[in-house]
Amino acid sequence: MSVHTALVAFVLAGISWSASASDDNTPRLSSDQCSVSTPYNVLVDTGGVWLYRDSGVPKEIFFHDGTLSVDRAVQTVSAADATRLRRLESGARTLMPQVTTVARESTGIAFDALAGVVEVMTGSARKVRQVERFRADTLVYIDGTLGKGRWDQDVFGDGFESRIEEAAEKMTGSLGRSVMWQVFTGRAGRMEARAERMEADLDRRIEARSTALEAQADALCAQVRDLQAIQAALDYRFEGRKLVMLEDAPRERDIGDAAPLDAVQPAD
Template sequence: MRHPFIAGTAVLVLSVAAAAGQARTVGFSTDTCDHDYSTPYDVDLTAAGLSFHRTDGEPAKIFLHDGALRVDGKDMAVSRSDAEALRRYEDGVRKLFPQVAEIAREGVQMGFSAMTSVTLTFADGDQRASMLEKLKRKQAQALREIDEGIGAGHWSANRMTETFAGSVSDSVGELVGSVTSGAVSAALSGDSAKVAALQARAESLDKTMDREMDKRSHALEAKTKAICPRLNELAELQRGWKVRLDNGKPLELMTIKPKHSDDDDSDEDEHKKVASS
C-alpha cells in the first residue's frame, strides 16, 4: 500500500505542475490555428504605433503605424494595397494583445488555485499558513508581471518565460517537495491510520480537482481557440503583402510553420516557401 500511495501523490502534484505550465504556450497553436505561430521579435504597442525589435538578427527594429513602415530607422515606400494591409495588421495585433493577456492571467490563476487546493489538503498547521501566504505572494507577483507586460502592450517571450519560471514553477517545486516529504514520512512511520487518512485526502482531492480543473480548462481552451482566427488573419496579411526589405527578402513579422511536423527540415522548407510567397 505504501508505494502506490507515494506514487499517486507525486502524480497528483505533477498534474498541478502541468496545469500551471500550460499558460506558457497558450495562444500560439490549437486545433483552430492553420499553422504554428511565433515571432522572433519583442513587441511594444503604443498610441504612436507598433514596434518590433530584437537584439539578435536583422532587421533589428521595425515600426509601423497607420500604413507607414520604418525599418531600422529608414522609411520604406509601400504601395497603397500594402499600406492597407499593414494598417489591418496593426489593428489585428492591437486586438490580440488583450486576449493573450486575459488567457495568461487565467492560466496563472488556474495553476495557483490547483496548488492552493493541494496545500489545503496535505499541509497542516504553521506549514499550511506559510505555504498559502507564499502562494498568494507568488500569484500576485505573476499577475502583476503579466499586467505590466502583455497587459500594458509589451510582449516579450523571455519575460513571459521568466514570469512562469519564477512564480509558478518555483511554487510547484516547493509544493512537490513538501507533499512528497509528508507522504514518505507517513509511509515510513508504519502508522497505518495516518497513511489511510492521507490516502483518503488524496482520493477526495483527486475527484474534486478533476471536476474543477476540467471545467476551468475547458473555458480557458475556448478562449485560446478564439485567438487563432485572429492569428490566421495576421498570417494571411503577411503572405499577401508585397513589402520587401533592402536585401530583397519579404517583410516577416511572424514565423509561420506547419503544425505537428515530425521533421525539422520540412518545417524549414515550408517556412522558406511562406517567406518567399
C-alpha cells in the first residue's frame, strides 16, 4: 500500500466536505448546501436572527418574535408575515444545532480516516495522537462558531477546510518519512500486514458513516427548502422587491470568487 494510495483513500473518506453529499459520496460543508445559498453571514441567538454582510442591499436583516428590521430600521409587516417570521426564526433555531452536529460528524469521519491511514502506515500510537490533537482543534473551532449559532462565509470557506488540509499536509510528511524508514530497515512487510488487516474494516466503517451522514444532510436540506418556501410567501417588500435571504445556488459557483448578491428580487 503506497503513501499515495493511503492518502487518496483518506481524501475520498472526507477531506473536502459539504452539508450534502456529492456525487462521489464525499462529505462536504459549504454555504451552498442543498443547492440553496445565502449571501449573508448569519447569527442565531436568544435575541433573534441576524443576517449581515459588507456590501449589497440590504446589508443587514434582523427578525425576532414577528418583528422585522432592515438596515436597522423597524419595518411594518402584516399579521400573516409576523407569523411567517416567527416560523423562520423557529426553523433557524432548530436548524443551527443540527448543522453543528453534521459538521462534527463530518470532522469525525475525516479525522478517523486520517488516523486510520496514519496507523496503517506507521503503526505509531504517538502519531495517531497527533491526529487527535488536530481533531480536537477543529471541533473547538466548530463549537465556537456554528455551536454558538454563527455561520460566517469566511469561517466555512477556506478558513474552515484549511484546518483539515493542514492536518493532512503535516501528517503526509511524517508518513513519507515513516514509510521510507520501514522500507530501508526491512519492515515494509509489517506495514503491508497492517494494511491488509485494517484497510477493509476502515473502508466499511467510513462508508457506513458517510451513508448515515448523507441521510442527515438530506433531512437538513428538506428543512432549508421549507424555510426558503416560507420566505417566498412573505408579503413584505423592500423598496418594491421581495426580501431574499435564501436563494437557489447557481450551479458550479465558487464561493470564494462569487460577487456579492443582492438580497432583493423583483416582485412577481
